[in-house]
Amino acid sequence: VVVYILKRLAQGAVTVWFIATATFVAMHTVPGDPLRAERLANAQIRANLEARYGLDKPVLEQYTIYLANMLRGDFGLSYVQQNRRVNDIIREHFPVSATLGILAMAFATVGGVLWGALTALYRNRLPDVVIMFLVILGISVPSFVVAAVSQLVLVKVNAALGTSVLPVAGWGTVWHMLVPALVLGLSTMAYLTRLMRSSMLEITTSDFVRTARAKGLPPTRIFMNHQLRNAILPVITVLGPQIALITTGGFVVELVFAIPGLGRYFVEAVHQLDYTVIMGTTTFYGAFLVFMVIVVDALYGFIDPRVALE
């Protein structure tokens, strides 16, 4: 298992290198000049700035420096914000995004497994029909619409009750996180519900469930120990890629609910063409996602002993 994890980590490192390189190449094919002329008083300032950012060197050398810095975990300085290091920006804003993401993921997984199991139990009966209708809705409605509508509803509810039940936007307390996390996790929840339902239906007709029933086990025990535990496996497999979707999907929710997360910061950096911030956050996100997929895959081996980690 240790060898497997080490091997996966090595593969992951290569992937991260690829992401970093792709980002570097993308940023260096940008037409135009990061040090835009209007901010420069004279050629000397320009030369100084170029030296500071290493832009006076050949591209290949810049690339080596960039990689070396990245290895040391240094993403450089922001072009737009004076004296602000990209590392500080990530350190400040990423925890916000991560908190939101983890909460959304928790909502999605718990909800998805629960609803999925419920629909399978009540197959073709009212709860199934209602939940599956909501699931289709959750898959089809874009997240920004859900975000906007839930915000609208919050405003109306707050207005109707005359007090602020839940804050409409912003960040700070647990109450601020609830609605955005729910909105963010919704499409993943819908997807997991569908997955859980089909996997649950498959398990219900399997031999070992029939045997368990024949043994006279109580239905709750069959449900908990045999069905749920086996049906949950495909759900865990897709969690890794879903984390990627949720973290990047956070952009919209962060924008709509005015949450100071890294996603919103990234969009701002793109608007201001803040190259180092763009490169830094992209590589950071990429590394994070690769790492999460490895973690989920390794977890899978512990949860399902039949899967040999090789």
Place this chain on the structure above:
Amino acid sequence: MNAAEWQPRAEDFARAESRGGGQRIVRPSISYWQDAWQRLKRNPRAMISLGLIVALALFAVAGPWVWRVDPAEQDLEQISRAPSLSGSATIAEPSTWAGVTVEELPTAGSPLATGLRLAGAPTTHSVRIAWNPAAGATGYHVYRNVANPEPDRALGLPIAEIADPHRVGLEDRFDLQPVKYWYSVVALDANGQEADDYAGFTVEPKLVLSAEQAATRGLIDSASSVQIGDEVALPSHPLGTDYLGRDMLSRLMHGGRVSLFIGVVAPLLFVFFGIVYGSTAGFVGGRTDQLLMRVADFVVALPFLLFMILFRIAFGIGPGESGVFPMLVALVLLSWPSTARLVRGQVLQIRNEGYIGASRLLGAKPGYLIFRHMIPNTIGVILVTLTFEVPRVIFIEAFLSFIGMGVAPPTPSWGSMSNEGIKTMLAHPHELMFPALFISVAVLAFNLLGDGLRDALDVRLRGRE
């Protein structure tokens, strides 16, 4: 009878007559596609979705020929109008107003401006309000909001700051629209500070035009052909207008062209590329396969949305600029691996089938094998993938346009319209809801059609039910 004696006769080689009762095919045999179509027809959800998709395509492609309204034209009389079939305006001439003043200032009584009332009928030319002077006031602030100021006491736009306590009337001529306004008057105390409470009421001005305005807008032939108080018909906006007074229906049609174009063309391109890539990898096999699939793995590992945005910058598209073509390129560059993987798996499976071996023995070349056997045998799976990729791409377009990284104003797309609509969501929800509805319906229809197609085309499901 021994063998030497036996002489074959001509009738021994005659064709054996069918004696009937043997194997006979009773039903007409149907091809793969006929079968799939029959299965699809039996699935009401899929058929409704197919109908919806056809309707959406007609709406976007043929709609602009029927509804010939320029999506960029601004109707300044009807900004952010709610959906309605017809609108009309009354001809009125702007008049001057002396205002309301009081000589005597009350010394005792309510410290609030009470008795808020209209002084004359409210029109979009002017809203005239008056109030009773407040005791001890040194002046008044007047605010206007398009939403209810309660419970947050958000009074809205400051309309006037009146420093003279004798003036207890106000004429508001600032950018009036025929919508409901909440006016609030706050009295100022001796230090010029606002009182804690305010008096408020709602006004809904009537849409009026002067004869000259109506003539310059082309609503009437000449200014002299109408009289004060006449009604003139305004351009009709069945789905209302947006915050710049542009016709929503027309914009939704033109936006649909952009959204559906990206949604359909991009998957076609990258699925095609994926087929070529995946079938090559699967067919050639060995080290080439390993290498090709490793490349695909790397592309899959890229954070998708971040790279969509990065490509946009790399193409030199600044914020606020539209880039439909770069978006297509970026989508193709980032989305092909999933199809490639799928096709490769299918090809690997088919490669070992008996009929491929037979075909090879008969001298078939690789190109023939791929195009005659492999692709036709995977086309069902590919078609299903294609149907599921369309809503995904529509979503991505909407998502990127929404955060301002895709199709930018003034080019309409359903995503960019949502982006504009969300800013006025509280006051005019229709500007967000219509594009959002179209995105949702399109995505829903393609998803359900994909489900139906999968059931209809999946060979493994045959003979079950």
